[in-house]
Amino acid sequence: MSTRHVLLGLLAAGPCHGYDLKRQYDARFPQARPLAYGQVYTTLQRLVRDGLAAVEGTDSDGGPERTLYGSTDEGARELARWAGEITAPAPFVTNEIFAKVVVSILVAAAAARTGQGGPDAAAHLRAQRAAHMERMRELTALKAAPGADLSTVLSADYALVHLDADVRWMTTTTARIDTLTAEVHAA
Amino acid sequence: MSPSDEQLFPGETALITARGLKKAYGRTDALRGASLDLHAGEILAVTGTSGSGKSTLLHCLAGIVRPDDGSVTYGGERIDRASEERLGELRRTDFGVVFQFGQLIPELTALDNVALPLLLAGVRRGPAQQRAGEWLERFGVRGQADLRPGEMSGGQSQRVALARALVTGPKAVFADEPTGALDTLAGEQVMTALVHTAREAGTAVLLITHDARTAAYADREVWLRDGVVDPGADAVTVQEAARHEG
Incomplete structure (x- = not known):
């Protein structure tokens, strides 16, 4: 599963910070291995680097400051491309x-x-x-x-x-x- | 030292024990020395390809067919040697059987089909019908109580057949490909109903299937191949058999 695209898909609903993205991911894909926080942040940084996501600000919600990420227009286009792509009928294990x-x-x-x-x-x-x-x-x-x-x-x-x-x-x-x-x- | 049953199933003793079962039909060997234990309250899947002897094994364990050789013990009693009268009694009270096609009586309503084993066991009509209704409810087919088998879907008929198999509170239910004639979703509903109800009631289930997804509803699996339990597929059975035969 492409973690990068799934996170981008979760961002389609609106800006979110890493912690909430991880929670949503784990809840929506209960059979997948739970995401490591480190992987969430690395993936988000790469999405920003590639122009598919952008930092939209911070919120603290009474606790430590957290970075909010949102999808860009390019991110939305990439997501549409990926979601419509036919998965290769490859052999599995x-x-x-x-x-x-x-x-x-x-x-x-x-x-x-x-x-x-x-x-x-x-x-x-x-x-x-x-x-x-x-x-x-x-x-x-x-x-x-x-x-x-x-x-x-x-x-x-x-x-x-x-x-x-x-x-x-x-x-x-x-x-x-x-x-x-x-x-x-x-x- | 190989682990004993007691080590692997602490606090459990086998409800039904089969040892070295052999059965031939004409020149065809259906069973060639099959051994297994069915423990109280467990759900055991017996899998294998067509012709591996699965159904014959079920028939021997349920007292429907007598093996040519070997033993079947139920609660200390050798049922392979029991009289026809005693076997009939066991099938009415202690064992329930479900086949691929429910084999309900076509002239009777769902409610009367389920009440029938109770009537045969001497329960009066009123209480028998009341209890039958409760079991239809547990299998989610109360609404079909007044329908005859021809008026129900395959999945509904099969759930009525399960209610009939469990209504007498048997110690063991023998299910021979109970989802074999159903589509995936109906099959899953039947299996879920069977597993939940059997666990609630503490009934052991011997489930014959060729389908791994159906077998996955069971607590464990034994794999039958050419009339014997395949070595390695179920360590307990193999060790048990070796201890017995050795």
Whole structure:
């Protein structure tokens, strides 16, 4: 997720200071990792540097003085461009898991030649599947909790369908691991 | 030393224990030595591809089918050896079953479908219908009480079937692909209703599914492959089985 554009989007509602931006971000994207304050301020400074945001003043609200940031016209144009841009239908984590499976098969073959034990690709897939299922249980508990708001449900759903795609792929791959092993050895 | 059940589930004992279950249909081996524990109040998903033996396992555990070999113990009682009469009694009082297609009785209203197990257990009509109405309420289908199965959506029928499975206050509910015929949203409503109600009532659920998203509603998962519980998919079951077989 482009933190830069999401912060710019939050600024579209009106000037805001870093602390409130962080709070809004964490509330609107409960499944994302909470933003670090440092990242919020670094991102805001870069947005100002690039002319997409500007310092609009300060408020103290009885406490320490805080800088208010607002979006510029250029920032609004950039936001519209980004929001309308189609996200590349890129593969997600499957690629890394697939790479590990193939490497496991190669290493196991090399180890077998020297009479040593090597990694077990099928066992790796089982362990990966267990880790995926554990995360899916956490997300499901979050969205099925009484009173869960729709933002929480939809963002958990997004993660769940992607994890589910990985699990389906792992199931198919586990069932075909012997054929894959033969193919990797033959290549 | 492998961890015992007591270490992994402190204070819990298995409600139903299956050991080394084998079952063949003709020349096809559906189960080839499957072992698992269902603990009181837990929601356990049994997953696996088509033909892995999931439904046969459920049928053996629920006393619907007798295994060719192995044992099924419920509260200390060997139900794989129990009489038909005793199995019928267990299915009326201690076990509830839900299938992919609710299998409600088409001639009866939703209310009468849910009241039926209570009537069979000897409850009088008035109190049975009152309790059935309360269970329809819990599953959010009170408004459908007077409808017949053909007049309800798939999701509504399935929630009525769940109410029927839980109305007698069973210790365990066996659900075989309960969302298999539903779209995603209706399936989620059924699963949420099942999980919340089972937790409230302290009912154990054995949930058969091929779908990881449905399995994620459970507390844990065992993976069935070619009629046996896959090693590594569920450490407890494998260790338990090894201890038993060893």
